Every structure is written in structure tokens, then in C-alpha cells.
Amino acid sequence: MKIGILTFHHSNYNYGAVLQTFSIYKLIETLGYESYIINYTPSVYSVRKKTAASIVAMLGFEFEKFRRRSIPRILHKTETADELKRLNEILDGFVVGSDQVWRYRTDTNSLYKYYLNFVDDEKVKIAYGASFGLNYWDADKETTLNVKKLVKRFDAISVREESGVKICKDIFGVESVNVLDPTLLLDKKYFHELADTQTKQTKQKYLAYMLLDDSKQNELFFREIASNNKFKFIGINGKKIWSKKNFFFFKSVNKWLNYIKHSEIVITDSFHCTVFSIIFRKKFICLANPHRGVTRLENLLKLLKLETHFCLGINQFEATKMMVEINYNEVEEILNKEKIVSINFLKNSLSLIKLK
Numbered sequence: 001m002k003i004g005i006l007t008f009h010h011s012n013y014n015y016g017a018v019l020q021t022f023s024i025y026k027l028i029e030t031l032g033y034e035s036y037i038i039n040y041t042p043s044v045y046s047v048r049k050k051t052a053a054s055i056v057a058m059l060g061f062e063f064e065k066f067r068r069r070s071i072p073r074i075l076h077k078t079e080t081a082d083e084l085k086r087l088n089e090i091l092d093g094f095v096v097g098s099d100q101v102w103r104y105r106t107d108t109n110s111l112y113k114y115y116l117n118f119v120d121d122e123k124v125k126i127a128y129g130a131s132f133g134l135n136y137w138d139a140d141k142e143t144t145l146n147v148k149k150l151v152k153r154f155d156a157i158s159v160r161e162e163s164g165v166k167i168c169k170d171i172f173g174v175e176s177v178n179v180l181d182p183t184l185l186l187d188k189k190y191f192h193e194l195a196d197t198q199t200k201q202t203k204q205k206y207l208a209y210m211l212l213d214d215s216k217q218n219e220l221f222f223r224e225i226a227s228n229n230k231f232k233f234i235g236i237n238g239k240k241i242w243s244k245k246n247f248f249f250f251k252s253v254n255k256w257l258n259y260i261k262h263s264e265i266v267i268t269d270s271f272h273c274t275v276f277s278i279i280f281r282k283k284f285i286c287l288a289n290p291h292r293g294v295t296r297l298e299n300l301l302k303l304l305k306l307e308t309h310f311c312l313g314i315n316q317f318e319a320t321k322m323m324v325e326i327n328y329n330e331v332e333e334i335l336n337k338e339k340i341v342s343i344n345f346l347k348n349s350l351s352l353i354k355l356k
Contacts, residue, residue: 001353002034004091006114008099009067009074010041012060013248015256016183016272018067019191020098023182024128025071026190028095031347036091037074040084042110055247059238062252070194070253084118093353094119098129098160098182104139108146115150126349127157129179129342135163135295137171148172156349158342161295179342181300183275184335191279195257206232208263210273213289221314222267225322231264236273265322271296278304281328286310287317303338304331 005024011017025035044050057064067074078084087094094116096102101114116125139147151157151168157176159165168176183191207226211218219235226233236259238248251259257276260266266277266284274297277284286301286309288294294312301310306326311317 001092001350002036002090003028003350003353004036004038004075004087004094006038006040006094006096006116007101009037009039009071012057012063013250015253016270016275017099018063018253019257019272019276020181020183022066022070022190023186024095024098025073027182027186027343027346028350030187031350033350035073037071038084038087038094039075039077040079040113041077042107042113043079059241059248060250062250066253081118084113087118088120088123091123093124093126093350095126095128096130097127097158098131100131100133102127102130102159102164103133104137104143108143111143112146112150115147116153117150119153121153124156124349124353125154126346126352127154127159127176128346128349129158129160129181130164131160131296132164132167135161137167144171155352156345158345158349161299163295163299177341177345179345180335180338181271181275181296183272183279185339185342185346188279191257191276192261194254195261195280197254198252198258200262201234201255201259202232204232205230205264206234208234208236208259208266208268210236210266210268210270211287212270218287218314221317225319228319229265229323234259234263236260271300274300278306278328278331281326283323283326284309285317285322287314288312304334306331 007021008017009021021037025037028035044053096114096116105111119125151172151174157168157174158179159168159176160181162178165176165178168174209222223233236256238250241247260276261280263282266282267287268274269287269289274284274286286297288297288310290312297310301307308321
């Protein structure tokens with residue numbers, strides 16, 4: 001059975017987006033299906049955005065290398081509605097997610113595609129870990145009605161945050177299940193294997209630093225923290241050119257994982273950098289930015305009883321908490337119970353394809 005996955009696979013600067021794509025792709029494969037990534041990328045219309053995207057693509061060539069090597073079944077690029085429609089002829093079922101695929105955006109032409117508007121009625125449609133990005137729905141009335149019609153066509157819906165369950169019920173009138181991000185479902189051996197393709201970067205103990213919403217003030221603050229603890233300070237995102245526009249010479253995906261795996265402590269505001277800190281059983285502090293949206297981080301850390309490793313800005317940061325050992329046996333006990341729920345949802349949802 002051939003399963004088409006629609007997600008944000010195309011990023012050339014977001015490690016989490018590429019690794020969650022790899023995870024859902026591999027996970028469906030391990031359940032006995034053939035996974036295919038639907039190669040759709042939303043169009044960029046303004047000259048300015050096209051130029052920025054081109055620069056990021058050049059600087060982020062390592063992401064394309066990773067996709068070619070680790071996600072081999074990416075379909076031919078689909079640009080038009082007709083091309084997407086023709087996928088019904090070669091795929092047996094469709095999965096959308098994970099990531100913020102259901103977040104409202106004014107480009108409704110693209111938005112509706114992530115609600116599988118191109119999929120035939122008789123095909124099984126599954127949302128796995130779809131995220132609205134925010135803990136509320138802020139679309140206009142017409143868009144909301146259109147999305148509601150599309151959501152009601154789904155055979156099974158799961159979302160990544162508790163707030164998403166509420167949005168599904170209150171706004172769209174459908175039931176959904178709260179599931180784990182696919183990176184937390186896949187056997188961690190895959191991530192160790194990816195990380196271990198690189199040799200350990202330094203013998204010196206180091207603080208791994210990755211803030212998506214970085215500032216000179218934040219960087220200097222944590223450089224001093226690292227120095228006080230006799231740690232080397234390493235920015236794991238890549239060599240900064242202009243962080244405001246994501247202009248970095250990005251490290252490879254494997255090297256990024258390697259840096260997290262061998263770090264002494266991780267400082268980040270990234271959801272997936274937090275996830276991989278947990279997967280590799282590292283000490284970490286999540287310095288979240290409320291303007292970016294903190295719901296998914298709060299949900300995850302609350303679930304795993306790691307709220308003390310979360311703070312909003314350096315004003316809340318407590319250096320003493322940074323080096324507290326985490327009881328990862330307890331964390332993994334909680335995760336293992338949640339994994340059963342999430343994997344069973346995916347198994348049961350995919351089994352519907354054989355019944356249709």
C-alpha cells in the first residue's frame with residue numbers, strides 16, 4: 001500500500017521540519033507501508049521573498065543532501081492542482097502532518113491543500129500530529145467554513161497540542177486525538193545512527209546553543225554562562241551571516257544531531273532541538289519566545305514533568321537549574337506510555353485503507 005505524506009519537507013533551514021519528515025516517513029515504513037513524500041512547496045510570489053528563498057536554498061544545501069540520502073521516495077515536484085489531483089491514481093492513502101501544517105495563513109490556495117482538498121472522497125485521509133501553531137483559530141468566516149468542510153472529510157484526525165483538540169471540536173465540530181511528534185515515536189537508534197556518521201566535534205565540554213530568535217544580548221549572556229562553567233560555547237545552527245533572515249552557512253543535519261548528542265548542556269528556543277535534547281538524554285534549558293508560540297513546548301514539558309527546564313527569556317533564567325540532572329528513566333517511562341497511544345492511532349488509521 002502506497003501512502004502519500006504531505007508535510008513541510010522542503011525547508012532548507014529548519015532541522016526540525018526535515019527530521020520530523022524523516023520520522024513520519026520511516027515510521028509508516030516500519031508499519032509495513034510504502035511511504036512517499038508529496039513534493040509540494042507553496043509558491044512564493046514577491047521578488048523579495050523569492051530572492052531570500054534562493055539565498056537560503058544555496059546556504060542550506062546540506063538539507064537537500066540529507067533529503068536525497070535519507071528520504072529517497074520523494075515524488076516528482078507537484079505545482080498545480082491538476083498535478084496534485086493525479087496523485088489519487090498512484091497513492092492508496094494520504095497523511096498530512098506533522099508540523100504546523102494546519103496553521104492559518106492568508107494564502108488560502110496553499111492552506112486548503114494542507115487540508116487535502118485535492119484528495120478524492122473515497123481515499124483515506126489521515127491527519128497525524130497536525131498543528132494549528134497557535135492555541136486559537138484566527139481565520140475569517142469564509143475560510144473557516146471552507147476548512148470545516150475539508151476537515152469533516154478526514155477519516156482520522158490527530159493533533160500535536162491539547163489546544164488543537166479543542167479547536168477541532170469547538171471550531172470544526174470534529175473529534176481528534178492528541179499525539180506525540182513523530183520524532184518521539186521513531187526508534188532512537190535511527191537518530192544515533194545519523195549523529196554517529198560524524199566524529200565527535202571536540203573533546204572539550206561545551207554548551208550547545210541554538211536560539212531561533214537570537215539577539216546579541218542573549219548570546220553574550222550565555223557565552224558568559226559557558227565561560228563561568230568552563231564550557232566551550234558552540235552555536236550549532238551554523239555560521240551566522242544574518243540571523244534575522246535565516247542566512248547561515250548551515251551545518252549538516254547529521255552534524256547538528258551530533259552536536260546535541262555530545263553536548264554538556266543545550267540552550268534553545270526550538271521545539272525540535274528540545275526534543276532531541278530529550279532523545280539524547282541531555283541537560284537543557286528551553287528559553288521560549290511567546291511571540292513565536294509556546295503551546296507545543298509547554299504541552300511537551302508539562303507531559304514529561306520537565307516544566308522547570310522552561311523559561312520565558314533570560315530574565316527568568318536560573319543558572320542553578322541549568323546543571324540539574326534529569327531523571328530520564330522517569331521521562332522515558334511517561335514517553336513509552338504515550339508512544340503506545342500515538343502508534344496505535346497511526347496503525348488503526350492506516351488500516352482503514354484496506355477496508356475502503
